[in-house]
Amino acid sequence: MYANRQWVLAQRPAGEPDLDCFELRETDTDAPTDGELLVETRYLSVDPYMRGRMSEQESYAEPWAVGEPLEGGIVGEVVETESDAYDIGDLVTGQGTWGEYSLLAAADVAPVDPSVAPPEAYLGILGMPGRTAYFGLLEVGDPAPGDTVVVSGAAGAVGSVVGQIAKLNGCHVVGFAGTDEKTRWLTEDLGFDAAINYKTTDDYQAALADAAPDGVDVYYDNVGGPITDAVFTQLNLDATVAVCGQIAHYNAESVPTGPRKLPQLIAPRATVQGLLVGDFATRFEVATEQLSEWVAAGKLTHRESIVEGLSNAPEAFLGLFAGDNIGKQVVQVAAE
Amino acid sequence: MYANRQWVLAQRPAGEPDLDCFELRETDTDAPTDGELLVETRYLSVDPYMRGRMSEQESYAEPWAVGEPLEGGIVGEVVETESDAYDIGDLVTGQGTWGEYSLLAAADVAPVDPSVAPPEAYLGILGMPGRTAYFGLLEVGDPAPGDTVVVSGAAGAVGSVVGQIAKLNGCHVVGFAGTDEKTRWLTEDLGFDAAINYKTTDDYQAALADAAPDGVDVYYDNVGGPITDAVFTQLNLDATVAVCGQIAHYNAESVPTGPRKLPQLIAPRATVQGLLVGDFATRFEVATEQLSEWVAAGKLTHRESIVEGLSNAPEAFLGLFAGDNIGKQVVQVAAE
Numbered sequence: 001m002y003a004n005r006q007w008v009l010a011q012r013p014a015g016e017p018d019l020d021c022f023e024l025r026e027t028d029t030d031a032p033t034d035g036e037l038l039v040e041t042r043y044l045s046v047d048p049y050m051r052g053r054m055s056e057q058e059s060y061a062e063p064w065a066v067g068e069p070l071e072g073g074i075v076g077e078v079v080e081t082e083s084d085a086y087d088i089g090d091l092v093t094g095q096g097t098w099g100e101y102s103l104l105a106a107a108d109v110a111p112v113d114p115s116v117a118p119p120e121a122y123l124g125i126l127g128m129p130g131r132t133a134y135f136g137l138l139e140v141g142d143p144a145p146g147d148t149v150v151v152s153g154a155a156g157a158v159g160s161v162v163g164q165i166a167k168l169n170g171c172h173v174v175g176f177a178g179t180d181e182k183t184r185w186l187t188e189d190l191g192f193d194a195a196i197n198y199k200t201t202d203d204y205q206a207a208l209a210d211a212a213p214d215g216v217d218v219y220y221d222n223v224g225g226p227i228t229d230a231v232f233t234q235l236n237l238d239a240t241v242a243v244c245g246q247i248a249h250y251n252a253e254s255v256p257t258g259p260r261k262l263p264q265l266i267a268p269r270a271t272v273q274g275l276l277v278g279d280f281a282t283r284f285e286v287a288t289e290q291l292s293e294w295v296a297a298g299k300l301t302h303r304e305s306i307v308e309g310l311s312n313a314p315e316a317f318l319g320l321f322a323g324d325n326i327g328k329q330v331v332q333v334a335a336e
Numbered sequence: 337m338y339a340n341r342q343w344v345l346a347q348r349p350a351g352e353p354d355l356d357c358f359e360l361r362e363t364d365t366d367a368p369t370d371g372e373l374l375v376e377t378r379y380l381s382v383d384p385y386m387r388g389r390m391s392e393q394e395s396y397a398e399p400w401a402v403g404e405p406l407e408g409g410i411v412g413e414v415v416e417t418e419s420d421a422y423d424i425g426d427l428v429t430g431q432g433t434w435g436e437y438s439l440l441a442a443a444d445v446a447p448v449d450p451s452v453a454p455p456e457a458y459l460g461i462l463g464m465p466g467r468t469a470y471f472g473l474l475e476v477g478d479p480a481p482g483d484t485v486v487v488s489g490a491a492g493a494v495g496s497v498v499g500q501i502a503k504l505n506g507c508h509v510v511g512f513a514g515t516d517e518k519t520r521w522l523t524e525d526l527g528f529d530a531a532i533n534y535k536t537t538d539d540y541q542a543a544l545a546d547a548a549p550d551g552v553d554v555y556y557d558n559v560g561g562p563i564t565d566a567v568f569t570q571l572n573l574d575a576t577v578a579v580c581g582q583i584a585h586y587n588a589e590s591v592p593t594g595p596r597k598l599p600q601l602i603a604p605r606a607t608v609q610g611l612l613v614g615d616f617a618t619r620f621e622v623a624t625e626q627l628s629e630w631v632a633a634g635k636l637t638h639r640e641s642i643v644e645g646l647s648n649a650p651e652a653f654l655g656l657f658a659g660d661n662i663g664k665q666v667v668q669v670a671a672e
Binding site for chain 2: 059060221224244245246249255257258259260261263265266267269270271272273274
């Protein structure tokens with residue numbers, strides 16, 4: 001038995017979640033049995049999709065249960081093992097809890113190689129967000145060299161990788177992000193051709209027409225709302241829209257309204273498709289290998305925003321909706 | 337020179353078009369020269385997409401010019417020929433004008449075989465609407481046997497064919513239409529499994545849940561608006577939405593608003609695609625042959641709503657937006 005501290009779902013939010021939704025609880029965690037590992041959390045992941053898990057309504061991710069530990073991606077160190085696959089001291093990543101310790105099946109975790117990238121990158125570019133960017137862009141968006149690719153939430157964990165992969169594929173890449181620091185990062189460090197600060201720009205359509213003078217061939221949407229409204233006015237023939245996330249609407253208390261978009265799809269014969277990374281699970285390793293290779297070769301840049309301390313995990317999560325993060329937001333739980 | 341009467345575009349509409357947009361003009365039409373036919377119109381086609389041609393804004397169909405004859409599909413009789421391909425008295429179909437006579441290149445018309453179906457059916461099930469239904473359903477919607485297919489504008493020229501082809505493909509078919517006469521036609525004559533009168537039904541979502549208890553796999557949308565809003569709440573995994581038309585919005589003076597739909601696409605990984613029949617032009621004959629075969633074999637039912645007299649063509653067109661037609665709306669210009 002290990003003394004543990006875990007965040008549990010205290011109550012479900014109505015609209016925007018706040019700290020009252022979370023409760024840090026002291027608990028005991030069993031020692032591992034056959035095939036299991038006890039993993040001490042180094043970093044835990046907070047992701048926008050988790051907002052859906054706070055709600056009662058069944059969606060693609062199972063709702064978190066009230067009073068039960070919050071689940072999510074972690075990177076941690078094996079501190080006790082009942083598996084031949086991992087030794088004490090090994091770094092692994094998998095689905096754990098927002099806590100100090102997680103009991104995980106060795107079969108469900110993957111090794112973390114800190115010689116490729118720092119461990120926290122395995123929650124970002126080398127984790128679920130990186131795979132989401134990889135498959136969502138290449139399989140759903142499917143841009144050709146020379147295409148114009150527009151990304152919303154471009155400085156986030158997924159968007160920042162999407163834009164860079166698009167550049168590696170010879171595309172003209174435009175990102176929307178919410179601060180000048182972010183837009184500078186996109187154009188100066190990540191190689192985006194243009195970036196639009198949607199918080200200081202009045203006319204998104206005009207800004208996009210400037211940044212994407214040949215129109216939009218592929219739109220990778222993480223956000224929704226007025227950015228998406230603008231992009232839909234400039235879709236090229238056979239344009240593709242990959243709907244990865246709609247963070248602008250996750251906290252809406254009723255169905256949000258906006259300009260109707262279906263009439264805009266007919267003339268360009270555009271295709272709009274929702275995507276979930278889980279559909280590509282059989283090829284996750286392909287993506288992670290390719291992304292690791294690009295990272296190791298310096299072809300992809302990554303960045304993590306780190307909040308320190310398990311006690312600050314809810315703030316880190318809530319900050320996603322205020323756009324506090326640049327790149328992947330993680331919570332550092334234990335020091336290295 | 338032939339004395340002719342033709343409808344011209346008198347002015348562009350702002351919002352809903354009215355009779356002031358149209359002017360019947362007396363004119364002279366040249367005799368045919370090499371490779372041409374002079375065709376006396378029997379029937380002319382009025383179609384919802386023509387609303388787009390009344391506007392100045394460039395779209396997939398070229399805008400009609402103010403003061404110039406209105407163009408559209410016709411069926412007519414060859415009354416003078418300078419082509420070996422057709423004799424005087426032959427019935428042909430092609431793109432002509434809203435007039436008594438059209439001068440057409442023989443290479444641009446197709447023969448009409450009244451032993452297969454009455455000539456006016458070549459503007460409907462055996463014409464552009466039939467081909468739109470055929471390719472839109474089978475290539476864009478792409479239902480599998482057992483799928484639930486929902487059609488809006490189900491009693492229209494396109495929708496009525498879509499639903500019947502879906503039935504031939506072993507689907508469960510639900511249609512939305514605007515009168516009890518239409519819904520009866522769908523279920524009693526066309527074999528739809530269910531039809532919903534959207535003008536007398538309050539709760540579209542509940543009615544659809546009753547009519548399509550297994551959810552929606554393919555939605556063929558001719559209409560948009562609240563019907564579409566309801567269907568999007570009930571999309572199954574990997575659902576497909578073929579956006580063929582959005583007649584509910586064609587007369588809007590500003591961009592219409594409604595519930596945002598992109599968030600609804602993520603969990604089902606649904607695909608929404610705009611379609612234009614012109615993209616399938618190289619295979620038009622395949623469709624028309626198949627549709628002719630089905631019609632001849634009694635596997636497809638068709639119906640035309642006929643307005644008599646060239647002078648009533650604008651009323652027939654405007655009636656499309658009031659849902660006056662059952663099946664294909666045509667204007668009979670000359671008696672047989």
